Amino acid sequence: xxxxxxxxxxIATAATPLLIAAIGExxxxxxxVLNLGVEGMMVMGAVCGFAGATVTGSPWLxxxxxxxxxxxxxxxxxxxxxxxxxxxxxxxxxxxxxGLGLSGMxxxxxxxxxxxxxxSLAIPGLxxxxxxxxxxxxxxxxxxxxxxxxIGVMWFLFRTRTGLTLRSIGDNHGSAHALxxxxxxxxxxxxxFGGACAGLAGAHLSLxxxxxxxxxxxxxRGWIALALVVFASWRPLRVLAGAYLFGAVTIGQLHAQALxxxxxxxxxxxxxxxxxxxxxxxxxRNRRLTMMNTPASLGxxxxxxx
Amino acid sequence: xxxxxxxxPANLLEVRGLTKIFGTLKACDxxxxxxxxxxxxxxxxxxxxxxxxxxxxxxxSLEPYSGQIRWNGEPVAxxxxxxxxxxxxxxxxxxxxxxxxxxxxxxxxxxxxDDTPIGTIAAKARALSYSYGLPLDPYAMVGDLSVxxxxxxxxxxxxxxxxxxxxxxxxxSVLTPQEAxxxxxxxxxxxxxxxxxxxxxxxxxxxxxxxxxxxxMRHGRVVGHCDPxxxxxxxxxxxxxxxxxxxxxxxxxxxxxxxxxLLEIRDLSRRPATPFSTPLNGICxxxxxxEVIGVAGVAGNGQGEFFEAVSGxxxxxxxxxxxxxxxxxxxxxxxxxxxxxxxxVPEERLGxxxxxxxxxxxxxxxxxxxxxxxAFVGAAGLLRTGAIDRAAQRIVGVMDVRKSGHDPxxxxxSGGNLQKFLIGRELDRRPAVLVVNQxxxxxxxxxxxxxxxxxxxxxxxxxxxxxxxxDLDELFEISDAIAVMHNGELSRPLAIAEATxxxxxxxxxxxxxxxxxxxxxxx
Numbered sequence: 001x002x003x004x005x006x007x008x009x010x011i012a013t014a015a016t017p018l019l020i021a022a023i024g025e026x027x028x029x030x031x032x033v034l035n036l037g038v039e040g041m042m043v044m045g046a047v048c049g050f051a052g053a054t055v056t057g058s059p060w061l062x063x064x065x066x067x068x069x070x071x072x073x074x075x076x077x078x079x080x081x082x083x084x085x086x087x088x089x090x091x092x093x094x095x096x097x098x099g100l101g102l103s104g105m106x107x108x109x110x111x112x113x114x115x116x117x118x119x120s121l122a123i124p125g126l127x128x129x130x131x132x133x134x135x136x137x138x139x140x141x142x143x144x145x146x147x148x149x150x151i152g153v154m155w156f157l158f159r160t161r162t163g164l165t166l167r168s169i170g171d172n173h174g175s176a177h178a179l180x181x182x183x184x185x186x187x188x189x190x191x192x193f194g195g196a197c198a199g200l201a202g203a204h205l206s207l208x209x210x211x212x213x214x215x216x217x218x219x220x221r222g223w224i225a226l227a228l229v230v231f232a233s234w235r236p237l238r239v240l241a242g243a244y245l246f247g248a249v250t251i252g253q254l255h256a257q258a259l260x261x262x263x264x265x266x267x268x269x270x271x272x273x274x275x276x277x278x279x280x281x282x283x284x285r286n287r288r289l290t291m292m293n294t295p296a297s298l299g300x301x302x303x304x305x306x
Numbered sequence: 307x308x309x310x311x312x313x314x315p316a317n318l319l320e321v322r323g324l325t326k327i328f329g330t331l332k333a334c335d336x337x338x339x340x341x342x343x344x345x346x347x348x349x350x351x352x353x354x355x356x357x358x359x360x361x362x363x364x365x366x367s368l369e370p371y372s373g374q375i376r377w378n379g380e381p382v383a384x385x386x387x388x389x390x391x392x393x394x395x396x397x398x399x400x401x402x403x404x405x406x407x408x409x410x411x412x413x414x415x416x417x418x419x420d421d422t423p424i425g426t427i428a429a430k431a432r433a434l435s436y437s438y439g440l441p442l443d444p445y446a447m448v449g450d451l452s453v454x455x456x457x458x459x460x461x462x463x464x465x466x467x468x469x470x471x472x473x474x475x476x477x478x479s480v481l482t483p484q485e486a487x488x489x490x491x492x493x494x495x496x497x498x499x500x501x502x503x504x505x506x507x508x509x510x511x512x513x514x515x516x517x518x519x520x521x522x523m524r525h526g527r528v529v530g531h532c533d534p535x536x537x538x539x540x541x542x543x544x545x546x547x548x549x550x551x552x553x554x555x556x557x558x559x560x561x562x563x564x565x566x567x568l569l570e571i572r573d574l575s576r577r578p579a580t581p582f583s584t585p586l587n588g589i590c591x592x593x594x595x596x597e598v599i600g601v602a603g604v605a606g607n608g609q610g611e612f613f614e615a616v617s618g619x620x621x622x623x624x625x626x627x628x629x630x631x632x633x634x635x636x637x638x639x640x641x642x643x644x645x646x647x648x649x650x651v652p653e654e655r656l657g658x659x660x661x662x663x664x665x666x667x668x669x670x671x672x673x674x675x676x677x678x679x680x681a682f683v684g685a686a687g688l689l690r691t692g693a694i695d696r697a698a699q700r701i702v703g704v705m706d707v708r709k710s711g712h713d714p715x716x717x718x719x720s721g722g723n724l725q726k727f728l729i730g731r732e733l734d735r736r737p738a739v740l741v742v743n744q745x746x747x748x749x750x751x752x753x754x755x756x757x758x759x760x761x762x763x764x765x766x767x768x769x770x771x772x773x774x775x776x777d778l779d780e781l782f783e784i785s786d787a788i789a790v791m792h793n794g795e796l797s798r799p800l801a802i803a804e805a806t807x808x809x810x811x812x813x814x815x816x817x818x819x820x821x822x823x824x825x826x827x828x829x
Binding site for chain 2: 161164165167168171172174175176177178179180181291292293294296
């Protein structure tokens with residue numbers, strides 16, 4: 001395996017959790033709900049995924065545990081913001097703080113435990129193709145899932161009637177209610193999908209990326225995912241591009257630091273954030289298109305009158 | 307005709323004793339309503355009479371507190387809009403229930419309960435819209451369409467479901483006279499096809515022209531059923547309001563040619579602030595001392611942007627674009643323009659014209675802290691609450707504002723009474739220039755007459771008054787000349803003697819919108 005190939009492999013591994021969490025949040029925001037608790041749900045997914053894999057001995061059951069933890073945690077957010085119309089921003093921030101604390105408590109006994117890594121899944125035949133073979137078809141299973149998820153969400157949002165209904169709720173929940181669409185029900189499902197995705201992203205961190213449990217191991221990736229959704233103007237392919245750009249610059253600057261180019265390391269460490277924001281802002285400078293894709297009722301509480 | 311066994315004609319819809327209570331307010335109180343087949347039935351009443359609440363219950367968006375609804379003789383419980391649609395009820399909403407970021411066809415798809423592909427829906431919608439003479443481009447984004455075109459989408463969406471009863475909530479309030487005529491033709495054709503229509507309006511002439519029966523509501527109760535063709539507009543108005551409505555008197559204006567130009571607008575242009583707002587293009591207008599100039603136009607043609615530019619909410623690049631009493635004001639903010647003697651009343655009452663949770667006296671100070679600084683603010687910036695309170699009570703007295711308590715919150719007043727206070731707040735200063743946007747929108751007839759009369763009196767006292775309104779009746783009642791805004795451009799003002807509804811209507815319609823031509827070409 002050449003050095004370029006191994007760098008590309010690590011880029012994909014760094015980008016996958018961002019992509020999954022951001023795609024989940026994209027669906028939530030398209031339904032008009034702003035869940036700032038991505039970081040909290042992600043870290044819960046990471047700790048529960050690690051615990052599940054260690055206790056049962058099966059990394060696959062760990063992945064399921066991570067997904068379930070994220071979805072269950074998001075249900076708390078859904079109840080507070082949708083059923084009793086609490087402020088979404090405040091609730092999301094509390095969810096993050098709660099998740100960081102709770103995960104530290106759950107994970108206390110697992111600190112220092114050897115991890116149980118989810119092994120790569122080489123697709124027979126295809127992974128032997130020169131150059132791109134290992135890159136595209138010799139990855140961990142969650143990588144494939146993240147790509148399928150992106151395509152699936154695109155298809156769902158823009159090609160199905162249910163996806164259209166979901167987008168309409170995000171555009172104007174009052175109109176949707178007037179037409180008889182069950183706004184709250186759709187939003188519950190969307191929020192839980194977002195939670196499940198964040199949980200899966202967290203499980204990827206503790207079972208694939210760095211197979212161990214460290215407190216606060218999400219290290220702000222939930223926030224990056226949130227920013228990606230906005231800067232990608234709520235479009236799945238742009239989220240994919242943004243996630244991989246972020247992954248690439250992250251890995252690139254690590255190698256640059258190792259080479260000792262004499263550039264301050266703090267500057268290099270900030271590069272991924274800077275590059276991602278700049279590029280996504282440039283590609284979304286068409287204000288009309290951005291406006292068309294922005295969910296107009298994002299973050300506004302909805303109380304139906306009956 | 308469809309008959310029951312005992313020979314009585316079957317009624318399509320019968321409502322008995324329908325009641326809806328919000329908190330302590332009985333929005334609908336023991337309402338009865340009967341609609342026959344093939345009938346256009348008018349539901350009349352002032353704002354707040356309970357019309358919208360009633361039809362929302364019929365369409366399943368609101369749950370009745372008590373009462374019974376019978377459909378084709380069978381008792382039914384309409385628990386949601388989709389139940390209503392399955393029964394055969396269709397609704398065209400007053401405040402459109404459309405999604406701006408979606409196309410017309412997608413909007414239509416959302417109200418259909420089956421899974422018809424968008425392409426099929428688009429083709430059907432296009433065919434239906436042309437057959438009724440309401441051309442529609444199914445792939446246009448709703449955010450780009452005029453209000454009249456949006457209403458077409460609502461109507462086509464409703465017709466596609468082939469309903470037996472169509473409810474139209476104030477459909478003509480946003481249309482040009484010509485667009486309204488086309489709507490009436492469509493409705494008459496639907497009646498010939500045997501459909502029933504429940505037509506909500508407070509425009510009495512069109513009700514007399516179109517409707518077979520009428521039910522009149524006041525304060526949540528039904529106060530009468532009648533045949534509108536046998537009534538006069540005045541007798542219908544009396545039923546709606548409960549007493550005679552005062553007529554607005556427009557004193558003849560003297561020759562204006564030599565009067566001083568108090569407000570001059572020179573080549574005012576503005577780029578659109580958001581993708582959905584209208585740019586302004588080379589607007590010129592003079593308003594002289596002693597006259598009322600009306601600006602007509604269908605909503606969304608740049609009136610809001612125009613008001614913002616004139617009032618100083620948005621500054622102009624060139625100071626000479628707006629001149630007040632001969633001084634350049636284009637670079638001055640609202641306070642600066644007020645200090646030159648101008649006063650402004652915006653369209654939105656709560657949140658723009660008044661702070662909802664502040665009492666009236668403090669709302670008075672919000673627009674007059676600078677111009678009446680000496681009277682209201684004392685040494686060291688302390689408020690003279692006594693003087694402010696006396697001024698607020700003076701306005702309440704002059705404008706006949708009905709309120710509960712001495713100094714209630716702005717939000718506690720009804721729309722009409724708050725609007726009387728907000729207009730009175732500016733009139734109390736005797737401004738040299740008054741600019742008002744939608745002075746009587748959502749205001750009951752009595753309050754509207756009071757407001758219109760006071761605008762005329764202000765002008766005749768030597769001020770320049772500019773009124774932006776979508777209500778043509780209002781503009782004809784109070785203006786000395788009417789200019790029409792269309793697509794961000796303003797026509798030359800027509801003196802009231804030469805202005806006819808037809809001329810104004812044609813100007814309001816402008817040329818056919820560009821994208822409809824494109825739609826016709828691709829069709």
